[in-house]
Amino acid sequence: MLNLQKHDKTLMIIVAVLVLFAPFILNPFPTGSAMAQFNAGYPDLMQRFVIFGIFAVGFNILFGLTGYLSFGHAAFLGVGSYSAVWMFKLLSMNVIPAILLSVVISGLFALLIGFVSLRRSGIYFSILTLAFAQMSFNLAYSVLTPITNGETGLQLTLDDPRILGVSATADGGIPVTSLFGLEMRSTYEMIVGPWTFQFNAGYYLCGIILLAAFYLSLRIFRSPFGMMLRAVKSNQTRLNYTGLNPKPYTLAAFVISGMYAGLAGGLMASMDPLAGAERMQWTASGEVVLMTILGGAGTLIGPVLGAGFIKYFENIFSKxxxxxxxxxxxxxxxxxxxxxxxxxxxxxxxxxxxxxxxxxxxxxxxxxxxxxxxxxxxxxxxxxxxxxxxxxxxxxxxxx
Amino acid sequence: MGILDVKDVGKRFGGLQALGNVNLSVAENSVHAIIGPNGAGKSTLLNCLVGKLVPDTGSVMFDGQSVLGRSPHEINQMGISRVFQTPEIFGDLTVMENMMIPVFAKRDGAFRMHAIENMMAERDIVETAEKMLVDMNMAEKRHMHAASMSRGDKRRLEIGMCLAQEPRLLLLDEPTAGMARADTNNTIDLLKQIKDERDITIAIIEHDMHVVFSLAERITVLAQGTPLVEDTPENIKGHPKVREAYLGEAA
Incomplete structure (x- = not known):
């Protein structure tokens, strides 16, 4: 059905099962038991797992396939978040236009940064992307305050001129993000004996998008385009003398992975409609590098595992x-x-x-x-x- | 007029005149060897032909079109393939994938965004690449990682990859450098077979006289950046100027 080989189908099914049953898998300990603090099956954290999974899967298309190590991918995440919040402020609280805009804007942004940065390779490429990301961070933090609201971060207010929708709800609150009326924060709790399992609408939206993003990355890995990207990593000299131009291939990979990062940023804002400059900081760029390497760069499922692993530690060990x-x-x-x-x-x-x-x-x-x-x-x-x-x-x- | 015409090409690196006034014409469907002692400018000349270097003076015409100012991939798409001194292949990819890439390049040009198609579902590409692997006698190695093969096999694969593009001119840069005698002889046989079976011009830079005299129909001797003589192998063998260039004035 999905036009996949047997091996890839298995992989796809594993990821699908992990995503769909995460509320059970991540909640193995009964509520109130001594081990309950190791449970990670609450909506906030599960959303972060899949959103960073999308971020890392996209990063892996660039780093895993072409070997170009970008140290500035958080910039695209941040741009995606800002775009989404602006969409909520100006157009509607529906998450679809917000996510679409964040993907488009971050794609354009990646085209610009990629075009300049890809003039160099190796460490110089990494430094250029890092420089661009830090520039974006500082711009968002200070100069572009009218767009980004500086260090406070961009938030929804009660007087947003929302074209399709209301500025404030009837009881005077800020409206919440939704998917055609289905509120992202709505959660269904299932109580089985001592266990409480939480099924959150926002998580499942992110989860389905992760599955689509993972499927797309799978297809890219198996496509002639993916093979060319691996060839870029393997031997650029031979690629040049085989009549192929590596530049558009690497730029396309850069833009695709930038759009994945924008998608992740847009989803982040859709779950919690605010965006801050710290999302673009170099530590955030470094985090996705760690996720990809920890999980296994160049493998399909590695980045998803790496993202889950790091986010779990960040949220559970730190408590x-x-x-x-x-x-x-x-x-x-x-x-x-x-x-x-x-x-x-x-x-x-x-x-x-x-x-x-x-x-x-x-x-x-x-x-x-x-x-x-x-x-x-x-x-x-x-x-x-x-x-x-x-x-x-x-x-x-x-x-x- | 040959398929490749080099006119008055000069190249200077700082104080070193690497090439000075090189004139050379390679006839279509011939095997032309360029020989010369170390530092004669053979590799510099080759790099000027494929777009890695741009000569300071002169012109390089391939089939009536200038190659100067074009990048290596554009020159390759014109019909010039290059085999390197140390085999340049995609070491991390399988032998089959190595062979598929030039076939894609031949069909789709320098760039095509086919990101969703399954590469193994491209029947025409797979068939052409498989046929080429059979021709190169390496069909049973198709699933191997290219980097794990022997030097001789890598060379064979690289030549096969170049041929898969059906080039009109094949440039070989010391194809038997660092090879054992048996591998050298295999490579000579392979090149002879290519010459007999295909409509192709071969230009070869070589140190090994055994290789040169087994293959070449025409030889240019290069010394200190300028062509000394150009003649048939028989005449080159006893030529006094050639002896002088290789063995020094005293000889």
Missing amino acids: INDSILHSWFSFLPDGIEDAVVFLIHPFIGKGWHLTLGILFMLVVIFLPGGLVEGGQRIKKWVSGGKNKADDKAPKTEPAE
Whole structure:
């Protein structure tokens, strides 16, 4: 039906199952139990998982296929968010026009930045994109205040001139984002025994868009265009002397990945209609690089896993504090309990970056192919006992 | 008038006159070798032909059209393919994909945005590439990563990729450099076969005289950036000027 090979179909089904059943998968512990803080199945966080998944999938089309490492992709995310919020302010609270505009504007923005940055390759390309992103950040922060509302960030107000819709609701509040009347924040709670599962409209909208974005990236990976992008990464000299011009190929990849970032930014604003300059800062650009490498650059599913992994750590590890640690280790004698808590303390709460950094180093050193390589090794190890002869056969499978 | 006409081409790098007044004409459907001692300007000349360098003076005409000022991919699309001294192939891609890329380039030109189609569903491309792999005797290696092949196989693949574009002129830059004798002989046989079976002009730069005298119909000797003599292999062999260039004045 989807015109995919068997291997890709499996991959597509895995992602679809993960997305659709995330409210169950991410909520394995009963509400109120000691482990409940490790639950990630609440709407806010699940939305972030899929939105950053889209961001990373798009980034991977550029970095994973062509090898051009952009350090400025957060600029497109920010531009997407601003576009979407302006659409909410001026046109309607429906998310569709907002998302469309954010994709278009970030695509145009990527065309401009890409055209200039792609004159250089390697580290110079990275520096150019970083410079553009920082310029965008500073412009949004100060000079362009009439458009971006500076350091306060762009928000909806009670006197927005909304053409299709009302400036304020009947009870004097700011209207909420919706999809043809279906409010993005509306959540259905399903209570099964001690568990509470939350199904949020906004999450499912983002989830379906992630599936579409993932499917598109799958098709790009398997297309002649995708092959040319891999050829750019492999040997530009040969590509030139084979009568192909690498520039339009890399520019097209840059614009496509910029549009993915804009889509992610637009969705972010659709879930929570505000946009701030900090979304464009270089740390945000670095984060998507980490996600892609951690998950596995150049693999299809890697960026989605990497995005989930990092967002989980950011939101769950950062919430653990000393008193929680004390309650976990209360079975130990007092002196030892304090010592253990003292040792773990730097790695939790605000120190979650330290944990993430160590994990990132371990992955890069021991699993250069990211989490996907880890998965493949486990698979090999599990099936290794059954058919050892297979290991010796030349590996011919294309990358996932 | 040959298929490739080089007139008064000069190139200077700072204080070094790499090429001075090179005149050269390669006849259609011939095998023309360019030989010369190290530093004679052979590679500089080749780079001027494919658009990597732009000569300071003179003109380079291919089939009546100037190649000067065009970028390498444009010159390639005109019908000139180049084989490098160290094989330039797409190491991260499979052998089959390596072969498909030039076939796509031949059909679609320098750029085409076919981002949704499945590349293996392009039957005509797949068939042409498969046929070329059979011709090159590497059909059974089609799923291998190109980088994992031997030097000889990489060279064979690179020549195959160039031929897949059906070029009118094939330029080879020391195609047997660093090869074992057996691989060298295989390459000579392959080039002979290409010459016999295809409507193609071959220009070859080479150090190895065995290769040159097995293949060439016409030889140009280059020394210190200028052509010394141009003649048939028989006449070149005993030519006093050639001996002088290679062995020094005392000889």
